[in-house]
Amino acid sequence: MSYRSGHHSDHQHHDQNRFPPRRAPQAAVAQAAAAGNGYAIVHAGKQVRFGPVVFWIVVGTIVVLGMWSAATATYFAFRDDVLTRLIARQAEMQYAYEDRIAELRSKVDRTTSRQLLDQEQFDQKLDQIMRRQTALESRATALGAIPDTAATGSIRPQARTGAADQPASGTPKPSPISDTVIFVAPPDREARLESRAPVTAKAQPNQFAKVQGVDNVLDRLQTSLDSVERRQMAALSAVEDGMESRVRRMRGVFTDLGLDMAQLEGATPRSAVGGPFVPVKLPADAGPFERQLYRINTTRAQVDRLNRTLALVPYRKPVIGEVEFTSGFGVRSDPFLGRPAMHTGLDFRAQMGDPVRATANGKVASSGWAGGYGRMVEIDHGNGLSTRYGHLSEISVKVGDIIKIGQVIGAVGSTGRSTGPHLHYETRIDGDAVDPQKFLRAGVRLSAG
Structure with missing residues (x-):
């Protein structure tokens, strides 16, 4: 049946095409009729059929094109506003980015400036420490150049074979007679040596310290230098x-x-010295250390001059070792006659052959036998000062010899009016005998302190 129905339909359609109706106009007429499950479009007597899928595709395409056209029209209508907002947004983002860059650059500049300032301050502090350390080193050198002032011509004992003959070391005992005038080294010796020691290693001046705690390190250096300076002063x-x-x-x-x-x-005899006179001047910008050092040098020159003068004063004892008097200066009972008599010197107990030493610089005025003195040496120290050494067993000098302090001039004996080995020692001023203990006590006071 479907076939016949279809044949009949086709036949009818063919007849219609062969004999078109008179009512159809000559203008284009489009007609769409649904026949079964399809669509047909008629134009100028021609008919085109479409399936439902194709039809809806065409319709959808037309709708999409319409919507696209509407969107395009809307875009062109509002394009300027959108572009303006986009440009404003881009400009705002660019400005924000530039502001951020400027802020970061400012931070970098501030950081760099602070680092440069810190580096400059560090270099300044380090340079100040270096200059101060150099000044302290020069001061330590100046302190080391100050000699330990000792009395000129001190009598030093000679080395002997017997240990018992060695002079006792240490501080002289507060006895009436001192072995020699000893000037104890000042207590600043350790401080001077300590000031010479390197306080701290020298840092490189032109390198920026990139570690934390630089200020603390510099403060410790300053404190250490302050301590050294105080010890030096x-x-x-x-x-x-x-x-x-x-x-x-x-x-x-x-x-x-x-x-x-x-x-x-x-x-006082002068040595062979000379040179141009150059006055000592203290710089106008001298500090406390320099002024004090100037005073010390001036005082030291006085000490040297006084030492040369005191070298002519017989305030030392003529024998080495413990001193024991067998007879003092003044009136005593004569050992041979038993009658009061004037004893013009001091009798030192000593062993036969012990060395006898000169107590001051001078020149031998007499050497040989001198009556009750036995073998005797007299030394002229100038300016009316002289000393005599009697009862010697032997004499080691002759008239005219120049004598230095501590020089051996003979040996202890018992010649002349003597009852046993001892040394008779006299000091005279302008030929008059004076108590030698007066000179010896002055020497003890000089060596004290």
């Missing part, structure tokens, strides 16, 4: 006090002995 003050005290004691020797210091200085 204390050492310098100790030296100055010691020298001033010594000058006072040396001048006190002349006062105690009633000697004319100016006359003795004028008669």
Whole structure:
């Protein structure tokens, strides 16, 4: 049936095409009719059939195109506003980015400036520390150049074979007679040595310290240098006090002995020295250390001059070892006659052959046998000062010899009016005998302190 129905339909359609109706106009007429499950479009007597799928595709395409056209029209209508907003947004983002860059650059500049400032401050502090350390080193050198002032011509014992003959070491005992005038080294010796030691290693001045705690390190360096400077000033003050005290004691020797210091200085033999006169000047910008060092050098020159003068004063003892008097200066009972008599010197107990030493610089005025003195040596120290050494067993010098302090001039004996081995020692001023203990006590006071 479907076939016939289809044949009949086709036949009818063919007849219609062969004999078109008179009512159809000549203009294009489109007609769409649904026949079964399809669609047909008629135009100018022609008919085109479409399936439902194709039809809806065409319809959908037309709708999409319409929507696209509407969207395009809307875009072109509002394009300027959208572009303006997009450009404004881009500009805002660009400005924000540039502001951020400027802020970061400013931070970098501030950081760099702070680092440069810190580096400059560090270099300045380090340079200050370096200059200060150099100054302290030069001060330590100046302190080391100050000699330990000792009395000129101190009598030193000679080495002997027997250990018992060795002189006792240590500080001289406070006895009436001193072995020699000993000037104890000032207590600043350790401080001077300590100031020479490197306080800290020198840092490189032109390198920026990139570690934390640089300020603490610099503060510790400053504190260490302050400590060294205080020790140096204390050492310098100790030296100055010691020298001033010594000058006072040396001048006190002349006062105690009633000697004319100016006359003795004028008669002091001068060594072969010379050179142009260059006055000592203290710089105008000198600090406390330099001024104190200037005073010390001036005082030291006085000490040297007084030492040369005191080398002519017989305040040392003529024998080495413990001192024991067998007879003092003044009136005594004569050992041979038993009657009161004047003893013009001191009798030192000693062993036969012990060395006898000169107590001051001078020149041999007499050497040989001298009556009750037995073998005797007399030394002229100038300015009316002289010493005599009697009862010698032997004599080691002759008239005219130049004698230095501590030089051996003979040996202990018992020649002349003597009851046994001992040394008869005299000091004379302008030919008159004076108590030698007066000179010896002055020497003890000079060596004290």
